[in-house]
Amino acid sequence: MEVVHKKSAVSFSVQRPGTRMSVAEFTQWLGSMDSNDDGVISKKELEKAIKGLHLLFPAWKTKQAFAAVDSNDNGLIDTDEELKELIEFAQTNWGLVIYEDE
Numbered sequence: 001m002e003v004v005h006k007k008s009a010v011s012f013s014v015q016r017p018g019t020r021m022s023v024a025e026f027t028q029w030l031g032s033m034d035s036n037d038d039g040v041i042s043k044k045e046l047e048k049a050i051k052g053l054h055l056l057f058p059a060w061k062t063k064q065a066f067a068a069v070d071s072n073d074n075g076l077i078d079t080d081e082e083l084k085e086l087i088e089f090a091q092t093n094w095g096l097v098i099y100e101d102e
């Protein structure tokens with residue numbers, strides 16, 4: 001799977017509480033939290049992203065997520081595999097609905 005880092009004009013509101021999004025929207029959501037724009041997601045950036053969705057316990061969720069998906073243990077979501085794991089983790093543990101783009 002490709003990580004989408006393109007700054008497209010697609011509008012995507014992180015405010016909606018429905019937390020239903022496509023894989024593209026999810027990666028875009030994460031990308032929008034990539035504050036230093038280095039193409040990887042740090043713990044701090046993920047925590048900010050979770051706060052943006054108004055989910056409870058963002059610090060704890062971030063810790064759990066990294067423990068589960070950061071397989072090379074470098075404190076960053078920096079591979080496609082880790083991103084894929086994060087998507088699955090978010091669905092299983094955070095109640096997000098992330099569907100494949102057609």
Ligand SMILES: [Ca+2]
Nearest residue numbers: 070074076078
């Ligand atoms: Ca990593």
